[in-house]
Amino acid sequence: MCLSSIFNFNMKRFILKCAGFLLATLLIYPLVLVFWGKVAPEKIVSNLINTPLLGFTAKKLAEVKHVSRPDILFLGSSHAYRSFDPRIFRQSGYTTFNLGTSQQTATITHWLASRYLHRVNPGLVVYVVDGVIVSSSEVESAVDVIQNDSVGLDMVRLIQDVNHIKVLNAGLYHFAWDILPLETSHMRQKKRNVEKYISAGYSIYLKSSLKNKLTKSINKFDLSNKNVDSFKKTLALLKQHHIPYVLITTPFTRAYAVDHNTALNFPFDEYGSYTDFNARLVLEDSLHFYDAHHLNQAGVVVFNKHFIQWLSENGCGPSERPFQD
Amino acid sequence: MLFNTLDFAVFLPVVFGIYWLLSGRLYWQNLCIVISSLVFYGWWDWRFLFLLIFSTLVDYLVGIKLNSKADDAVRKYWLWLSIGVNLGLLGFFKYQHFFVDNFVTAFRLFGFTLDVRALQYVLPVGISFYTFQTMSYSIDVYRRKLLPAENFFSFLAYVSFFPQLVAGPIERATHLLPQFEKERTFSYSLAAQGMRQILWGLFKKMVIADNCAALADPIFAEYMQLPGSTLLLGAFFFAIQIYGDFSGYSDIAIGTARLFGFELMQNFAFPYFSRDVAEFWRRWHISLTSWFKDYVYIPLGGSRVNRAHIIRNVLVVFLLSGFWHGPNWQYIAWGGWHALLFVPLIWNGNHRQYMAPVASGKWMPSLRETMQVLSTFLLVCIGWVFFRSVTLSNAFDYLRIIASPSLLEFPKLEKEAAAYTQIILIVLFFAVEWWGREGQFALARLQTWPGTFRRWAVYLLLVSLIGLFMKSEDVPFIYFQF
Numbered sequence: 001m002c003l004s005s006i007f008n009f010n011m012k013r014f015i016l017k018c019a020g021f022l023l024a025t026l027l028i029y030p031l032v033l034v035f036w037g038k039v040a041p042e043k044i045v046s047n048l049i050n051t052p053l054l055g056f057t058a059k060k061l062a063e064v065k066h067v068s069r070p071d072i073l074f075l076g077s078s079h080a081y082r083s084f085d086p087r088i089f090r091q092s093g094y095t096t097f098n099l100g101t102s103q104q105t106a107t108i109t110h111w112l113a114s115r116y117l118h119r120v121n122p123g124l125v126v127y128v129v130d131g132v133i134v135s136s137s138e139v140e141s142a143v144d145v146i147q148n149d150s151v152g153l154d155m156v157r158l159i160q161d162v163n164h165i166k167v168l169n170a171g172l173y174h175f176a177w178d179i180l181p182l183e184t185s186h187m188r189q190k191k192r193n194v195e196k197y198i199s200a201g202y203s204i205y206l207k208s209s210l211k212n213k214l215t216k217s218i219n220k221f222d223l224s225n226k227n228v229d230s231f232k233k234t235l236a237l238l239k240q241h242h243i244p245y246v247l248i249t250t251p252f253t254r255a256y257a258v259d260h261n262t263a264l265n266f267p268f269d270e271y272g273s274y275t276d277f278n279a280r281l282v283l284e285d286s287l288h289f290y291d292a293h294h295l296n297q298a299g300v301v302v303f304n305k306h307f308i309q310w311l312s313e314n315g316c317g318p319s320e321r322p323f324q325d
Numbered sequence: 326m327l328f329n330t331l332d333f334a335v336f337l338p339v340v341f342g343i344y345w346l347l348s349g350r351l352y353w354q355n356l357c358i359v360i361s362s363l364v365f366y367g368w369w370d371w372r373f374l375f376l377l378i379f380s381t382l383v384d385y386l387v388g389i390k391l392n393s394k395a396d397d398a399v400r401k402y403w404l405w406l407s408i409g410v411n412l413g414l415l416g417f418f419k420y421q422h423f424f425v426d427n428f429v430t431a432f433r434l435f436g437f438t439l440d441v442r443a444l445q446y447v448l449p450v451g452i453s454f455y456t457f458q459t460m461s462y463s464i465d466v467y468r469r470k471l472l473p474a475e476n477f478f479s480f481l482a483y484v485s486f487f488p489q490l491v492a493g494p495i496e497r498a499t500h501l502l503p504q505f506e507k508e509r510t511f512s513y514s515l516a517a518q519g520m521r522q523i524l525w526g527l528f529k530k531m532v533i534a535d536n537c538a539a540l541a542d543p544i545f546a547e548y549m550q551l552p553g554s555t556l557l558l559g560a561f562f563f564a565i566q567i568y569g570d571f572s573g574y575s576d577i578a579i580g581t582a583r584l585f586g587f588e589l590m591q592n593f594a595f596p597y598f599s600r601d602v603a604e605f606w607r608r609w610h611i612s613l614t615s616w617f618k619d620y621v622y623i624p625l626g627g628s629r630v631n632r633a634h635i636i637r638n639v640l641v642v643f644l645l646s647g648f649w650h651g652p653n654w655q656y657i658a659w660g661g662w663h664a665l666l667f668v669p670l671i672w673n674g675n676h677r678q679y680m681a682p683v684a685s686g687k688w689m690p691s692l693r694e695t696m697q698v699l700s701t702f703l704l705v706c707i708g709w710v711f712f713r714s715v716t717l718s719n720a721f722d723y724l725r726i727i728a729s730p731s732l733l734e735f736p737k738l739e740k741e742a743a744a745y746t747q748i749i750l751i752v753l754f755f756a757v758e759w760w761g762r763e764g765q766f767a768l769a770r771l772q773t774w775p776g777t778f779r780r781w782a783v784y785l786l787l788v789s790l791i792g793l794f795m796k797s798e799d800v801p802f803i804y805f806q807f
Binding site: 008010011013014017018021024025028029032033036043044045046047048139164165166168169 | 749
C-alpha cells in the first residue's frame with residue numbers, strides 16, 4: 001500500500017493543520033509574553049519573571065564583554081559578588097572582575113564560564129564554593145542570566161539544560177523583545193536603593209538594618225547531581241584553558257558557618273586547592289555582616305586585606321604572577 | 326508515562342504515525358496498540374506488565390470457557406474464577422495492608438497482641454481500573470450480553486489500551502471491544518475534536534489542578550493553626566484540584582483515543598453544576614458509578630425492592646465506591662457521607678428529577694438553580710475533606726474548625742498573590758465550562774464555530790495560559806494512586 005493512499009486527504013489536512021498551529025504558536029506565544037510582560041500587574045503570579053534580581057547582572061554582563069585578561073576572575077553566587085571589592089584589590093596591584101550572580105549554581109557557573117572564559121582569559125579563577133552552588137535549584141539564577149545577557153544560540157543549551165517553563169519563557173521573552181522594534185529594557189524597571197554597583201562586578205549592599213537577621217538555620221543541603229556534574233565540568237574547562245583556580249568559601253556568621261558545614265556533605269578539597277576562610281579569619285557577627293551569610297562593607301575590607309595577604313603567601317602576589325602565561 | 330510530560334509529547338505522535346501507516350491492517354494496528362500500551366505502562370515499572378498480561382489472559386480464557394459451556398453451574402464456576410482472580414490481585418496488592426492492620430488493631434482492643442505485619446508492596450498503577458474492566462467483560466459474557474473476544478491481541482489491546490489504562494474511563498467490553506474488532510478509518514473531525522479535548526484536559530490539569538494543589542496542600546498540612554475560613558478555602562481548592570486533575574486526565578484519555586479512531590465513554594459531565602447529589606453522581610466519574618450500578622446495585626435488587634433494601638443497596642454501593650479508592654477509613658467515610666446525602670432523595674423518589682443540564686438552553690441559571698448548585702457544591706466539598714485528610718480524626722477536626730466562629734475571620738494564606746491569581750483562573754475556567762456544559766466537554770462546541778481564525782485564537786489563548794501559569798514540576802495525577 002503506498003503512502004499516498006494511507007495519508008488520504010483527511011490525514012494530510014490534519015497533519016498540515018497541526019503543523020500550522022505549532023508554527024503559529026511558536027510565532028505568537030513570544031509576542032503574548034511580550035504583551036504580558038508589559039501589561040500584567042506585578043501581583044499576578046505567572047511563569048514570566050521580568051523583575052530583576054539583586055546583583056546588577058545586566059550591568060555586569062554588559063561589562064564583561066569588554067574585559068580582557070584580568071588577574072583574577074571571581075565566580076559564584078552573591079557570596080562572590082558581595083565579598084570582593086575591586087577597589088581594594090586595585091590598591092594592591094590586582095585587576096579583577098566578578099562574574100558572580102544571584103543564587104548562581106554550578107550549572108549557571110559552567111554556562112557563564114563556557115561563554116566568557118576564553119574571552120576574559122583571567123590569570124587566576126577564584127571559585128567561591130558553598131552549599132548553594134551544588135544544591136540549589138538553578139531556575140531563578142538561569143532566568144536572571146538569560147534575561148540580562150545578550151541573546152545567543154548557547155542560550156538554547158541553557159534553556160534545555162535547566163528544562164523549566166520559567167527559563168523557557170525568559171528566553172522567548174528576551175528573544176521576542178530583541179527582534180521587535182521596542183525601545184528601553186525588557187526588564188521591569190524597579191528602583192532599588194538597597195545596593196550600589198561598583199565597576200568590575202562588585203555590588204555593595206547599602207541597607208544594614210536590624211531587619212536583616214544575623215541568624216538563619218539550615219538543616220541539610222540536598223546535593224543536585226546536575227550541579228555536581230556542572231561543577232566538575234567547570235573545573236575541567238578551566239584546566240582545558242590552562243587557567244589556575246582556587247576554591248574558597250567566604251566568611252559567614254559563626255552560627256551559620258557551623259550550620260553550613262554540618263549541613264553540607266561535599267568534599268570540595270578533592271577537586272583542587274580549597275580554603276574555607278571561616279576557619280582562617282575570625283570576624284565579628286554584628287560588625288562585619290549584614291545578614292547571616294553576607295559581609296557588609298566593613299567585613300569586606302577586613303576580609304579582602306586578609307585574602308590578598310593569603311594570595312601573596314601562596315605565590316599569587318601581583319608581582320609574582322605565577323598564574324600569568 | 327505521564328500525559329503532561331515531554332516523554333508523552335514525543336511518544337504520542339510517533340505511535341500515531343506508525344498506527345495510521347498500518348491503516349487497513351487490523352491485526353497489525355491492534356498489535357501496534359498493544360506494544361505501545363506496554364511501553365507506556367512499562368515506562369513506569371515493567372515488572373507489573375506480567376500482572377496485566379496475566380489478568381488479561383485469565384479473563385480471555387474464562388470468556389472462551391463461558392461461551393463454550395451450556396451448564397449454568399459450570400459457567401458460574403468459571404465466572405467466579407475470573408472474579409476471584411481479579412479481586413484477589415486487587416486484594417493482595419491494594420487491600421491486604423488495610424485488612425492486616427485493622428485485624429491487629431481489633432485484636433489489640435480485646436487485649437491480644439498479634440505480631441503480624443502487612444507485606445509491603447508497591448501498588449501497581451491502574452490495577453483498580455483494569456481489573457474492573459476485565460471483570461465486567463467476564464460478567465457480560467456470562468450474562469450472554471457479549472460474545473467472547475476471538476483474538477487475544479484485540480482483547481489485550483482492549484484491556485491495555487494506553488489512553489485509559491491507568492486511570493480510566495473504565496470501559497465496558499460491550500462498548501469498546503467491538504471497536505477493536507472492526508477496521509478503523511481516519512476521521513478528521515474525530516481527530517480534531519480529540520486534539521481539542523486533549524488541550525482542554527492539559528489546561529485543566531496543568532493550570533487549574535496543579536496550582537490548586539499548591540494552595541490546598543499547605544492548608545491541609547497546617548490546618549490546626551488556621552482559621553475556619555482558610556480551611557473552607559482549602560476544601561474549595563481541593564474540590565477544584567481533584568475535578569481538574571481527574572476530569573483533565575479523562576479528557577486527555579478520551580481525546581487521545583479519538584486520534585486513533587476510538588470513542589471512549591464520557592467520564593465527567595460538568596458535575597459541579599449539579600442541583601442535587603443524585604445529579605452529581607450521574608455526572609462524576611460516570612464510568613465507575615455506572616459500573617457499580619450495573620454490577621452491584623442492580624444485582625442486589627436496585628430500586629425495585631422495598632425501601633429498606635433500597636437503602637441497603639445505596640449504602641453498599643457508596644461504601645464500596647469509597648473503598649474502591651483505597652484501603653482507608655477516610656474513603657469509606659467519604660462514600661458514607663454521599664450515601665447519607667443520597668438516601669433522602671431516593672426515599673422521596675427525587676433522585677431522578679434533574680436529568681438535563683442546569684439552565685439548559687439558557688445563558689444564566691435562575692436564582693433557585695444557583696442556590697441548588699451552590700449548596701450541592703458545598704455538600705460535595707464537605708465530602709472532599711474526608712477524601713483529602715490523612716486520617717479520619719483529622720477530617721473531623723478540620724470540619725470542626727470550619728464550623729467554629731473562626732469561619733468569619735479573613736482567610737490567612739501563605740501564598741496570597743498566587744491564590745488571587747488562581748481564583749481569577751478558576752473563574753475563567755468555570756465560565757468556559759458553563760458555556761460548554763451541554764457538550765461532551767467544554768470546548769466541544771468550538772467544532773461548530775465557522776472559520777479557523779476564531780478557533781485558533783481560543784487554542785492559542787489556552788496554550789498561552791498553560792505556558793504562563795502551569796506548574797513546571799511534574800505533578801502526578803491523583804487517580805494514579807488508586
